[in-house]
Amino acid sequence: MQTPKRGRGRPPNTPAAIERRRTEIIEAAYEVFADKGYHAAGIADIAARLEIGHGTFYRYFDNKRDILDHVVDYGVGRVLALVVPDDLAEATTREELRAQLTTLGTRIFTEVVDRDPRLPRMILFEVTAIDAELLQRVLGLLETVGALVSPLLLNGVRRGFLRADLDVEAAARALTGCVIAGLFALVRKSMTTTERERYIDTVVSMICDNVEPKPAQSPRGRAKKSASS
Amino acid sequence: MQTPKRGRGRPPNTPAAIERRRTEIIEAAYEVFADKGYHAAGIADIAARLEIGHGTFYRYFDNKRDILDHVVDYGVGRVLALVVPDDLAEATTREELRAQLTTLGTRIFTEVVDRDPRLPRMILFEVTAIDAELLQRVLGLLETVGALVSPLLLNGVRRGFLRADLDVEAAARALTGCVIAGLFALVRKSMTTTERERYIDTVVSMICDNVEPKPAQSPRGRAKKSASS
Amino acid sequence: MQTPKRGRGRPPNTPAAIERRRTEIIEAAYEVFADKGYHAAGIADIAARLEIGHGTFYRYFDNKRDILDHVVDYGVGRVLALVVPDDLAEATTREELRAQLTTLGTRIFTEVVDRDPRLPRMILFEVTAIDAELLQRVLGLLETVGALVSPLLLNGVRRGFLRADLDVEAAARALTGCVIAGLFALVRKSMTTTERERYIDTVVSMICDNVEPKPAQSPRGRAKKSASS
Amino acid sequence: MQTPKRGRGRPPNTPAAIERRRTEIIEAAYEVFADKGYHAAGIADIAARLEIGHGTFYRYFDNKRDILDHVVDYGVGRVLALVVPDDLAEATTREELRAQLTTLGTRIFTEVVDRDPRLPRMILFEVTAIDAELLQRVLGLLETVGALVSPLLLNGVRRGFLRADLDVEAAARALTGCVIAGLFALVRKSMTTTERERYIDTVVSMICDNVEPKPAQSPRGRAKKSASS
DNA sequence: GATGAATGAGCATTCATTCAT
DNA sequence: CATGAATGAATGCTCATTCAT
Incomplete structure (x- = not known):
């Protein structure tokens, strides 16, 4: 037997x-x-x-729980290796940034997800349920990833092709959220290439084409922020 | 015996x-x-x-798994009751929409989360790990919530205070993602009121102040949109 | 619900x-x-x-066990009502006995089993497994049933159409066993009418046409027993 | 934990x-x-x-039910090892068959039962109540045992020391039934050696001294059956 | 008398972990 | 070092029985 x-x-x-x-x-x-x-x-x-x-x-x-930490490292490592790498070159124009972000997004959805659709589910849903520590760890990881985007945005603000009063931290977090929502959608069901592209475009545009709110209806008011910068 | x-x-x-x-x-x-x-x-x-x-x-x-469905209903019901309700009034100006979305966001972060910070963790991380069915259920729920926002955006597009070529679906999903990112952040650690406000403002602005990309490189060319608006 | x-x-x-x-x-x-x-x-x-x-x-x-006793009574009662009844008339010839036994056997297999095939399984296999007491009770019941046959055989011996040295008790028990074997067979799988008849004939003959063993090999030896009777 | x-x-x-x-x-x-x-x-x-x-x-x-099958194998194996074995030698005379059957019967009641009186109860009453499958299995086993006797009887018919028209199958089943009745009796209460011997003798005789029914007692009456049928 | 809500003893089964080989 | 036999804590679930209504 x-x-x-x-x-x-x-x-x-x-x-x-x-x-x-x-x-x-x-x-x-x-x-x-x-x-x-x-x-x-x-x-x-x-x-x-x-x-x-x-x-x-x-x-x-040591035990079952122990290896999970390493599995997370392994999984996250795989993601980062594929996504984060090189092109740290500072964008000099809005369009360069747009291209950077689009590439980033495309990579995440293509490289990562296509390579192993279980990965995001694993990290986002499996691991986070084990205990508070792992949950914090994964959330921290996401925060860190968000932090990687901040410089890109800050650079855009500095160079003037992103709105001057942009809350870089918040925008980075929002961007991360948009990625997460994309991953959620992919975990739920696969998306066509077109759908992905349109989603990425929309998100990137929300960052890149986000202008200072006009003084609303108020007629001739100059944009206040431009003055302050 | x-x-x-x-x-x-x-x-x-x-x-x-x-x-x-x-x-x-x-x-x-x-x-x-x-x-x-x-x-x-x-x-x-x-x-x-x-x-x-x-x-x-x-x-x-019937069994342990059975009640979980009801717990999810209960939890989700609590959220929706606090967030979704009434103000279905169509916004007529960008500022009205901004106000609507801001209120919505504030409610989510305040009403919901402050009332029971475990709720989002429960729904997003605890429940999703149980089995594929529940995972799909929660993801579907999020999708549904996103779908509730679409009309608001569509209305904005129709009335002309949101960019005409906005991909409403994608934007709604992105918005949902931003909310999720906010919840993630709150699960991770509490946020000050200011932080919340700034985050909400940033996100709302990404939707409301998102304009069609200018013809890119073209030097000081007038933004075509400004003309059309 | x-x-x-x-x-x-x-x-x-x-x-x-x-x-x-x-x-x-x-x-x-x-x-x-x-x-x-x-x-x-x-x-x-x-x-x-x-x-x-x-x-x-x-x-x-009183409890679950309690009713079982009554269920047994009920089941056994049904059997006995159908099988035992009346024709207590003493057989005067071997053929009459043969007819009596054949009728008895036919009744058991037809009346009883056909009416509810679950009955023998219930009594023989379900009930006997509950506890020692019920087992003894059912076994006692079978013994009792066997005892009902004894007089018929004894009568046969007395009248001389059954071998004089027949151990009536043992034969009655054997006969009961033959019935049980028949019931076992029916619990296992149904039997055709012909099969049943042949089985009954065989068994009845084993009782009715059972003669004293001849002095074995010894050729024309007189049957010793006939002398003793 | x-x-x-x-x-x-x-x-x-x-x-x-x-x-x-x-x-x-x-x-x-x-x-x-x-x-x-x-x-x-x-x-x-x-x-x-x-x-x-x-x-x-x-x-x-695998589980509690699983081992029961093996326990049955074990129990049945013990019985068969003690009972079935060797003496397959074909009887050439009625007396030899008688001796064969007597030995067989004695073995069953002595070797088997004396060695562990719980065994027949276990097999016949405990196991058969578990589920339909095991019931069928045990019943099949008994059938198989019965089938082992058939050749002995068939041999007797062929050699002419058993009645020519004997229904060998039926007789084998009846014999099995007699054994079962004996086991039932032993489960109920122990029997003295004499009781056992007499029972065995009676049963064996029912097989060995079973002759074709004479044309009944009726004096000059033709065999009524042929006539009446 | 009838009811069925509540109860908890009881049990089969799983699986992470240990340690003798 | 590797192994896997042994282990028992832990737990979901059933169901006979009680008793307040």
Whole structure:
């Protein structure tokens, strides 16, 4: 009955090999958690996927909860690697910024989501339910991501192609929210390329083409803010 | 062999009383789930909170999962009751819309969140992790809420105080995302009134003061929109 | 949700009415136990079948175990009524006995089993598993039934158309066993009329055409027993 | 949250050891079920009897119902091992058959029952009540046992020392029934050796000394059946 | 008398974790 | 180091029984 399945028998001795094993386990755990959810998944599932004994798991991680932190790192790392990278070049025109943000958005929805649609669900919904600490961690992560956008906006304000009185922090958070809403939508059901593009355009425009409120109906009032800047 | 002794019997006999009891249990479950999380919570906790036998729970709900649906209804109902209500009056000017949206945002962050900060966490993070069905349900709910905003925007477009080419659907979704980001921030840590106000202002402005992009590079060319407006 | 189903509202006041109610409950219990088995059946099932409150059950019977005794009585009573009755007339010839036994057997397999195939399963397999007492009771019942046959055989011996040295008790028990085997077979799967007849004939013949063993191999030896009789 | 401390770990690693453990558990389950009955018995009882954790039980069997099949195998195996074995030698005379059957009967009542009087009760009354499948299984088993006798009888018919028109199938079933009746009697109360012997003799004689019905007693009457039919 | 709301003992089952091999 | 056998805390759920109405 109990197939006396042989372990892999690849004994990691060197520090490097140990690290490799840890990574394997994390990846396996990611897969298992993504497929079945944290609670429904068992350590045995993870071990089975690697064809290692489940006792072995505990040689690399303290407990089930412990590995989750690493899985989050792994997942978030994957996102950031694909999204954040390079083009930190400061935009010099509104259109450059528009292009930057559009690229960013496209990447998130394409690179990330298409590569593994379970990822956003995993991070946003699976992990956040485990305990307060992980929730805070993920929320902090999102905040951090938002913080990455701030400089771009600040640069726009400084260079004058974004409205001078823009609350950069708030706008960055709003932008993050727009991304989240997009992810929510994708978790819910897939979107066509056109839908994605239009959504991204709309959001980017909300940032880039956001002008100071005109003195409303009031006839000849000069824009007050331009003066103050 | 079996010695089930007691049977005190405080009997909700009338349909009304039964409904009351159901509500009590739902509220208790809400509290327990909000405090300990769905998985950590036991039926016994819910029963204990009401000082009823845990068998009684099963007279009113089929099982642990069953009540969760009702808890969601209860939670969502609370939100909607506070937020959605009346002011369906169509805005006739940009400033009216701005006011409408600002009020809406303020309500969400104040009425809802201040009344029970656990509510958004419960709905967004606790419930969504249980199973695919509930996840879809919550996401659908958010979509629905977004759909409620569309008419407001569409009205603005029709009346000419929102940019003519606005993708109303996308903008509504973006707006929803901004709300979510705000809730995320509030789940993470409380915000000062000023912070909230500034965030709301920023978001509302992103919608209301979003103009059609100028012909890009073209130097000092007059904004075409200004002409059309 | 809980359809507040009204009780029958037929309040048994007179002793006769009370007895009628008891009988109703016993019959309902018989049905329920026969359908679902004693353990799988609940008091609620019995009550539901009669559309009475399940508390009412306890006004007529002490507990679940208690009613089983009555159900057995009811079931056994049905059998006996159909099988045992009248023709106690003493057979005067082997053929008369043969006819008597054949009739008896036919009745058991036809009247009883055809009328309710669940009955033998109920008595033999359901009830006997409950506890030692009921097991003994059913076994005693079978013994009793066997005892009813003894006189018929004894009569045969006395009149000389059954072998003189027949162990009447043992034969009666054997005959009972043959009936039981038949019932087992019927519980297992239905039998054609022909199969039944052949089985009955075979069994009856084993009783009626059972002669004293000849002195074994010894050729023409006189039957010793005939001398002793 | 989870503090599953222990993990002593006496490890049946080899397939042989695993099988041994399985057998231990089956035996323990047999004892427990025989003593308390299936429903009254708990997995904990079985585990306690072996002084193992009750979680261990589930390493070897899927669930409570699962092991019952094995317990039946175990019980039936014990019976068959003691009863069925060897002497397949074909009888050449009626007396040899008589001896064969007598031996068989004696074995059943002595070897089997004396060794563990609970066994027949277990198989016939405990197991058959669990569910339809097990009931059918046991009944099928009995049928099979009956089928083992058929050849013996058929042989007798062929050799001419059993009546030529014997319905071998029916007779085998009847014989099985006689054995069952004997077991019933033994479950009810013990029998003296003499009682057993007389019962066996009577039954065996019913088979071996069963002759074709004479044309009845009626003096010069032609065989009435041929006439009347 | 009838009712059914309430009750909680009881139990099967899961699975993270330990540790002897 | 790796393993997986053993473990038992923990929990959802059922249902016979009681008793206030």
